[in-house]
Amino acid sequence: MKAYDASAFEKPSVTVDLVIFTVTDGELKALLIKRGQEPFAGKWALPGGFVRMDESLEDAARRELEEETGIDGGMYLEQLYTFGDPKRDPRTRVITVAYFALADPSTVNARVTGHEQITDVKWFPAHSLPPELAFDHRKIIDYAVKRLKNKLEYTAVGFELLPTLFTLTELQRLYEAILREKLDKRNFRKKVEAMGILEKTSRMKKGVHRPARLYRFVRTKPRSTFSRVRFEGVR
């Protein structure tokens, strides 16, 4: 019980690990860092780090997020799962609380800052990751991808991956990239408009062909029907 003297127990280390997603070139990508130190030196791993004694888990995640991507706060962040296998870190007991984050590619500026132990930072397609990842990070990423796909079907989370203004086709491509399936243009638009979270702007995006209308994402007041709109099977 809680009532036991906490100091009587040997304590595990606690870290947060981040699966930072973005979508570029029609592909879902995750940000990985190359480790410069043992264990798993030279292997790709999730960004993350130790939770400090005076910060909440989410604060820790957001701090690491900023350090790693150069984005200061505001990014979508959600707790994923806590991985606590006693052998997941070969050195000592480390329990990690995994988060996933969604980054609008236009704002992300991945970089190596401060961490001499990181020798490289790179976006990897979520479906062709390096074969050998550090720790149990492959498992964590796979889990995050599953959760993201699922979440996409019943929430408006996808907008986090787009700039403020976007066209419906861009939104559709985003969904297709994450779900890895083609969607029907007409049905997709019907669904997304039914959600009532799109605001038509007066601006148009010029391209080589007919200009496309730009939309903005608006968080509406909680609607009971909102969470029921799903993307499953929009084909």
Place this chain on the structure above:
Amino acid sequence: MKAYDASAFEKPSVTVDLVIFTVTDGELKALLIKRGQEPFAGKWALPGGFVRMDESLEDAARRELEEETGIDGGMYLEQLYTFGDPKRDPRTRVITVAYFALADPSTVNARVTGHEQITDVKWFPAHSLPPELAFDHRKIIDYAVKRLKNKLEYTAVGFELLPTLFTLTELQRLYEAILREKLDKRNFRKKVEAMGILEKTSRMKKGVHRPARLYRFVRTKPRSTFSRVRFEGVR
């Protein structure tokens, strides 16, 4: 990064807390224990305890579960969320990984075993909990209730709360108790039969009126359509 020397950091304590649900008397109930020690002496709290260095989080949860309820393994157990507010424990930094468990009431035998720090154990209706719970346990329970309700709508998790053989009315009452809404008998049966996870047995349950057929829950091979069956709005 992971690469830092783990021992250089002060470590938080890590516990697991359990929201153990059952349904009796047409009500969803959660098992609470009365604390015999500070902090929160005399207050009701979730069962739980420190994670040992050599056991996984789930192992820790299952161990506590058995110690608290006298059920040896096999119970449905799912990781809920990890709560890590630095001030959630007034003494020291304690991060807790919350789990929720589902107990068939016929097998549960709540008791006080071994823990001199526990002065009482009791099932409380999830919707009328003691006003003052220890730590952030009210938040944890509320979250668990939300998750359970949600889970009920797209998985077969409800069967964990019933004995092996049950009638369809018993199953419906269970759903009604958790969702806190009346369901339409005909639609409920259609849905639940469409799930394809019920096996009609030849046995009947005798009562004061027309005997009811007893069913058994069968885990079918993974069916792609399975997860789409929902209970929302079965009214």
Place this chain on the structure above:
DNA sequence: ACAAAAGTGTTCCTAATACACCCATGA
């Protein structure tokens, strides 16, 4: 024979799917 719970079938309606054509622009 009747009270009470078990059990079942049909209609209505909404939402999901599948599908094809016109529109506006730049080259």
Place this chain on the structure above:
DNA sequence: TCATGGGTGTATTAGGAACACTTTTGT
């Protein structure tokens, strides 16, 4: 003027919701 992506409407179908009556038993 034509190639290309932008944009829209409709018919069909499946599933969710609403609803009422018959059956079986114990008393």
